[in-house]
Amino acid sequence: MKLDSRKNGFSMVDALIAILVLSIGLVLYAKNWTANFGAKNSTHVRSIAATQVAEIGNVLLANISDLDRDTPRGQIISRMQQFSGRLEDHLNSFAGARGYECTSNGPRALGAPNSAIDLSQATLPRAWAQGAASCISIRPLPNLSTQTNGVWVHIEARWIDSHTRDNQTENVSVYTLVSPL
Numbered sequence: 001m002k003l004d005s006r007k008n009g010f011s012m013v014d015a016l017i018a019i020l021v022l023s024i025g026l027v028l029y030a031k032n033w034t035a036n037f038g039a040k041n042s043t044h045v046r047s048i049a050a051t052q053v054a055e056i057g058n059v060l061l062a063n064i065s066d067l068d069r070d071t072p073r074g075q076i077i078s079r080m081q082q083f084s085g086r087l088e089d090h091l092n093s094f095a096g097a098r099g100y101e102c103t104s105n106g107p108r109a110l111g112a113p114n115s116a117i118d119l120s121q122a123t124l125p126r127a128w129a130q131g132a133a134s135c136i137s138i139r140p141l142p143n144l145s146t147q148t149n150g151v152w153v154h155i156e157a158r159w160i161d162s163h164t165r166d167n168q169t170e171n172v173s174v175y176t177l178v179s180p181l
Contacts, residue, residue: 151178156174
């Protein structure tokens with residue numbers, strides 16, 4: 001009696017096709033999982049940036065905590081402009097050591113053309129845990145009137161999203177009123 005191998009199990013071709021289909025499925029699953037991870041990580045980074053920008057507003061408020069409500073608005077504006085400039089310079093002073101510089105358009109890789117953020121030409125770390133390319137802008141707005149003798153301040157954080165291939169910039173912007181209590 002002659003045995004036909006197809007009736008008794010799988011042939012080698014059947015096994016190879018099954019392995020191929022399984023591997024394509026696993027690759028697609030892994031690609032989908034990493035895309036979801038990147039989106040969650042970007043949201044997490046934005047949340048951290050918003051918290052830190054709000055904290056800068058608290059630092060500005062603490063700087064004038066010794067002033068009372070009757071302090072002239074001009075004195076508050078003057079102190080806010082001096083302190084915010086020093087704070088911004090201090091927060092952005094770490095950029096050079098990490099391979100980028102802070103410009104009016106946000107972070108730019110050292111050695112890159114002025115109009116481009118080109119991380120391939122810099123030593124910029126590619127993960128937030130190693131130090132992201134971020135710049136802070138603190139701008140008192142003394143021309144905006146208020147009901148109090150305080151001053152409106154625009155605080156903005158810009159960073160290079162190191163989790164994308166095209167190195168797009170992201171930002172979080174907050175307007176806060178800094179006024180003696």
